[in-house]
Amino acid sequence: MAHTATSNLTVTTISLTMAELGPLNPLPVVAAELDQPYTVGEGVPEELQASARYGVVPNVYPYLMQDGYSREAAPKELPAVVLENSKLRVTVLPSLGGRIWELFDKATGKQLLHTHDAPQLANIALRKAWFAGGLEWNIGTRGHSPTSCDPLHTAIVHTPDGKHILRMWEYERLREVVFQVDIWLPEDSAVVFAAVRLRNPNDHDVPMYWWSNAAIPETDRTRVIAPADEAFGSDYTTDITRVTPTSHEGYDGTWLVNSPHAADFFFDIDPGERRWVVAADDDGDGLAMLSTGLLRGKKLFVWGQGQGGKRWQEWLSPGAGPYAEIQAGLAQTQFEHLVMPAGAEWAWVEAYGNGHLDPEASHGADWVAAVADAGARLEELLPHDDLEAMLPAAITNADVPPSKMLLHGSGWGVVERARRLKGGRRWIDESGTPFVDESVTEEQEPWLGLLHGKAFDGAQSFVAGWDWEELLAAQDNPEATFHLATMRHARQDLEGAKEGYRKVLEAKGVRRRTKALAHRGLGLALLAAGRDAEGLAELRSGVETDSSATALLSEAVTLGIRHGDPTMALDLAESAPKEGAAVGRLTFLKALALARGGHGAEAAAILRNGVEIPDLREGEDAIAALWEEVCPGEPVPAAYQFGMH
Template sequence: MAELGQDSPLPSVQPLLEPPYVVGGEGIPEEVAAGSRWGKAKNLYPYPMQDAYTRETSASELTAVVLENDHVKATFLPQLGGRLWALTDKATGKELVHTQDRIQFANLALRNAWFAGGIEFNIGTRGHSPTTCSPLHSAMVRTPEGQEVLRMWEFDRLREVVFQIDAWLPADSKVVFVAVRIRNPNDFTVPMYWWTNAAVPQTAATRAIAPAARAYATDYDGSLSIVAPTDFHGVDATYPVRNLHAADFFFDLGPQERRWEVVMDDAGDGLALVSSDALRGRKLFVWGENVGGHRWQEWLTPTADGVPRHYAEIQSGLAQTQFEHVPMPAGASWQWVEAYGNAALDPEIGNGAWSGAVAHGAQRIAALVSEAAVDAALADATRWADLAPSELLVAGNGWGALEGVRRRAATLDWIDETGTPFAPETLTMDQAPWLELLAANDGIVEKPFEASAASVVRHPFAGAATFVRGLDWEDLLTAGRNSSAEARFHHASMVHARASSSATDMEVVAKLYRGALADTELSDASRALAHRGLGLTLLTLEDTAGGVAELVAACAMEPDNRWLLVEAMTELIAANRPQAALEMVGRAPKSLADVGRVAFLRALAHARSGESGKAAELLRAGLEVADLREGENSITALWQEVCPDDEVPEAYQFSMR
């Protein structure tokens, strides 16, 4: 696998990239349109970006948890978001999910890093989850009936909820059961999002079937429309290989329909996603049969032998579409069950008329796992949900433990941790400054930082390399006893992250950053980030000259900071200051100048400075942007601009249309 590299040190105050879809119009239910307008996250703060990976892979060791019986073998990767990485049907010997011999990260997730393959669990807001490339707390739970259950859990820092994933495989079962529980300990409603994404092998014969006659389709042109999935742009789009372009199909399952979706190959075998009623949505995603679609799949799933292995995705979610958030009331606890296995369809019927294929699919799903079996699994999961773990396997991060301390210190509601413990031992130096801030204000102190708390009580906030969110944290940072330059900087970052982009709010943020910068006690690291934050704020206020000057100042303080350099060059070019971007990269160490993203920005800056020849020279020499964003056509566009007489090399073609 590739190495993830260091998390970005920059606070994630930049707005999330939003797809340009207009959800509404003819035939689109108001429920779908309203759900898409509400609950969007402004940014990923306090999560840091994961964008320092490369395209180089090497042999790596991971903890795997295998659930196996005579029918099924399922392999989970707790250190990578709990991904169900492989699912083998022993009767046929077939791998039901798309998997591979390596893990290659790419820029498709909310925090950037993502990898293709297996079955992925996504929470929080539209996109691949903040935890998709992070370890989850993981343990084995042994029930009174003797069933072994793999439990994985974490505190989601974006929505401030706790989620847990329980997976088990009964001795005679042909399906793996996965129960998900989400608990909202807050005294307010939170926008909730959950989608389970399963990558499935794509062949010329692959077909996806779900009990719906129509679907909401997006084909990456900014629209959402109601279509017959068997007649989309003149083709039967339920066969992924027949789609010329990337597309999403959200099947419109009626309220009376059982919740399932299945894919089948030329022999009728393939993954079935079955769930209890709470998971309403079902989706098919295809990359598209064009140069860009193929390039993306080769980029995401490189193989040792060079033979491409294409895939599609079938998915299940809480809402009708992935544009929506669902209101989760204060104090609510939601739980549902999914089942994964091989429905083993008759290929002749499955490839027939849609209505017949759906009816046959329903019969095969019922034979694989009945509604009564799903109901019984949900009842079991409910009984087991709070059983204490028997054997700890993997430690997640310490933010859940810190949240428990914070809430107890503030006498706020929190979850019963019996079944999902956030142990004090998981606290690390990432949480230490914040734990000590609580201690300095008569909060609760838990191991392993008991010894340091007493001394901190007598001193103001000393700073942190990590970030937190919440008005109560802001109150602590602005309390007189904690007054310090570092406290002012962190307070400015918190306000920046939650503020709107209005001039009034941005003026307040700018004043806070300037207050921190005016303090001579501010550390160099925080000073660079404060210049950066002020620069972004001034650019939002359309003070281009001021914003550019602050970004230049940030890079001057830390010339070897790749994150500051990439962001500053991007903003300078967007602000029509390409020469300043070139000067900035000219002062950077060669190790940074050779980073693929920096090399591309240098070529773009040359082009914007009227130096097309230099830009063309850099592109012709070959560059590879490891964190190229899904849907990003910037390299193609630049090549067409500076090399207009030449075909775009396949290595640069990532267009999804």
């Protein structure tokens, strides 16, 4: 374990058994496919309803999906930074979204975060790939962050006031903002601090979303406490409504093991109260989550005790035991976006440590007494005024230049700076968060070239914005036309998209990949307009144009079934590859197509033989549903039970 130390901050590596992330999915994310917010039910204030309607995006374009992983894990060394003092040891993984992976309390010998040595990639984030455990930073829109599995720009910063800070930052492409997280652990401190800063360099408001999510170990006796009697609740099937967590559907939901199914409780904390949420096990130990005033929301999430919830936890953390999550966010719930004004900078400080609650009070029947005791204990752990007083220094320190770079994030910050300079638009002060040319890769090079006046000859990556559309429109070649059509499609200008795709398909000498993607884009736009037969024919043409593109094949088979042509789906599925990450899903799709085409016995044989889909979506209960259909009367195997209810 090679490492270099600086005070209580050590640069090292950690060995985790994980699958490779695999290649990015090459298909641009153009369809309107993000789940719209839940409908809002009784007792929910109009302010919350309005912010739930605001800022909803159709998709995560220009990001590409990360679904090239399998479930074949192998040990690998990952860069890690350890912050340590006499009370805590904190391990951070900068190459996996900057996640705090371990928070070890030396006095009790307990890990305050759910952590394990074999995290399994699964389809739970906005870009699919995600893994359970630790404490993660989520920005952009509802869901786990686009940067969940990406390396962040990472550096060590020595501040004039004597802090040794671990700084991580990135340019977030969905909202076109810059975020940074500064983590430090003072000597003898019982809490680790994280200062977050968001900057909107745009000359317009931006819908903003941020949630810090901590996975915590779930024991039979773990209870989660926050200073509120009521919450806004959702159980993933019904409206968001005002609920009483301690008396919810006949049980006390603040005890993790009481919830029969997956559930969210967004605590309705009075604006005059200190904002916190804390977990307490049998001994009163557990993670305390404290923050300065701007981080308003506090939440409890449980997987529930149902077969599906248990299956998900085993799928995500094999052998690591059950867990729940406590979370803190900018808005009161995760269904909302806040208005971040043009040019605004927002900052807050978070603190994490062992709450050390009184086990009798925290586990007693009197909720008011439990809250009062927890509040008093957390005030001892870190006085509210002391935490608030840290904010001005954190804001000042946010611009202190890095002393030592450890890791590069993406090159998109470099592209964005060049784009804004070209358009005469403002950009951030990069003193504390430099975007360096060394971070640029072949993903960004074609776009930098376009900004610098070079002819555009295609790109495997995608960009968004009116200025990009103008630059591409001036190029007049099939590659530029395809990207222009894709941008229109992503912002749901279906007529403009179809016109562009058709232009590409009529042109001479178009690259095979571009032609296949143009067929695919036209097919999706036609399906969105209700022209199913024409749309499916275009998708089929796309697969036939580039038969090596597994992602194209998998999508075409899925949509063939969904839009009522199982024969086409089955036909295409016959040409599916026999190895690789997509095999599991394609095998299942073949079974589904057989069932839809009236061949139930053949579908049942495939399911009985065993199907595993590495990128199964959270809450996706399709395998169980198909089993019930083609194997009636037979209990669904536990391996197929992924329903949240």
